[in-house]
Amino acid sequence: MLNNTFSQIAAHRSIRKYKDTPVDDEVILKIAEYAMNASSSGNMQCYSMIVTKDKKLRKELYPLHFNQEMVIEAPVLVTFCADFHRMRQWIEQNKAPLNFDNFMSFMIASIDATLVAQNFSLLAESLGLGICFMGTTLANAHLIGKALQCPDNVVPVVGFSLGYPDENPPVRKRLSLDGVMHFETYQDYSPSRIKEIYKEREELGMKRYREVPELKKMIEDNNVTSLAEVYTKLKYTRESHIGYSQNLLKYLEEQNFMHY
Numbered sequence: 001m002l003n004n005t006f007s008q009i010a011a012h013r014s015i016r017k018y019k020d021t022p023v024d025d026e027v028i029l030k031i032a033e034y035a036m037n038a039s040s041s042g043n044m045q046c047y048s049m050i051v052t053k054d055k056k057l058r059k060e061l062y063p064l065h066f067n068q069e070m071v072i073e074a075p076v077l078v079t080f081c082a083d084f085h086r087m088r089q090w091i092e093q094n095k096a097p098l099n100f101d102n103f104m105s106f107m108i109a110s111i112d113a114t115l116v117a118q119n120f121s122l123l124a125e126s127l128g129l130g131i132c133f134m135g136t137t138l139a140n141a142h143l144i145g146k147a148l149q150c151p152d153n154v155v156p157v158v159g160f161s162l163g164y165p166d167e168n169p170p171v172r173k174r175l176s177l178d179g180v181m182h183f184e185t186y187q188d189y190s191p192s193r194i195k196e197i198y199k200e201r202e203e204l205g206m207k208r209y210r211e212v213p214e215l216k217k218m219i220e221d222n223n224v225t226s227l228a229e230v231y232t233k234l235k236y237t238r239e240s241h242i243g244y245s246q247n248l249l250k251y252l253e254e255q256n257f258m259h260y
Helices: 004-010 025-035 055-061 085-093 103-126 141-147 191-210 213-221 227-235 238-254
Strands: 047-052 076-083 130-133 154-163
Touching: 004 103, 025 047, 025 103, 047 055, 047 103, 055 141, 076 085, 076 103, 103 130, 103 154, 141 154, 141 238, 191 213, 191 227, 213 227
Parallel strands: none
Antiparallel strands: 047 076, 076 154, 130 154
16 A cells, blocks of 8 residues: 655655755756646636745845745745736636635635645655745745735745755654544544643653753743743744734735735
């Protein structure tokens, strides 16, 4: 039953250090061509891929991606955008109703973009390339979109660094399958089941964060005692996510995606 695809996916890891080796355009184009076979709502393919190699532009994007070193060190950044700009021009040329300027359309396009991004990443890894998805793409979509000159109805939603790996980090453990799989209907969790599902994540996660001096200091300075607090007090605070939400919603309105 198992084949090479299973092994490849099982070996996935985020790569943050890259060799200076350039990635040929022919390789990128071939990956993109096959990645486009991803499922797409109505086969509309309402996404765009922006490949950024120019070092000056990557330096401009560097602070927008929270100063993550791979933005500079990787030879390529790939940004996947929810894009109804192209299709809206086509339907207008054909004198059809000028739809797709609402939040539902943004969600449809975002899913399309994410599906093709996952295909792209798997294909890249199959050729020996490494990637690291960056959540900062959505968090700073309003700034990244301006830097990438995205027109109306185009919003960056997911992106990653791309290049040949210069590190071999261990594969990170995931939650157990029985902790996320439900059959027939959603089966809610008891308190004891929650503890069981997250027990190993808690132990490994805290060990990992305490091995990084600056993170260990942050944990100690903020009296953090659990991985749950690492996520909610240090990494993904309520204040930061409300701020990102406000920026994104405002940007969606500016980009003509909030008619309702």
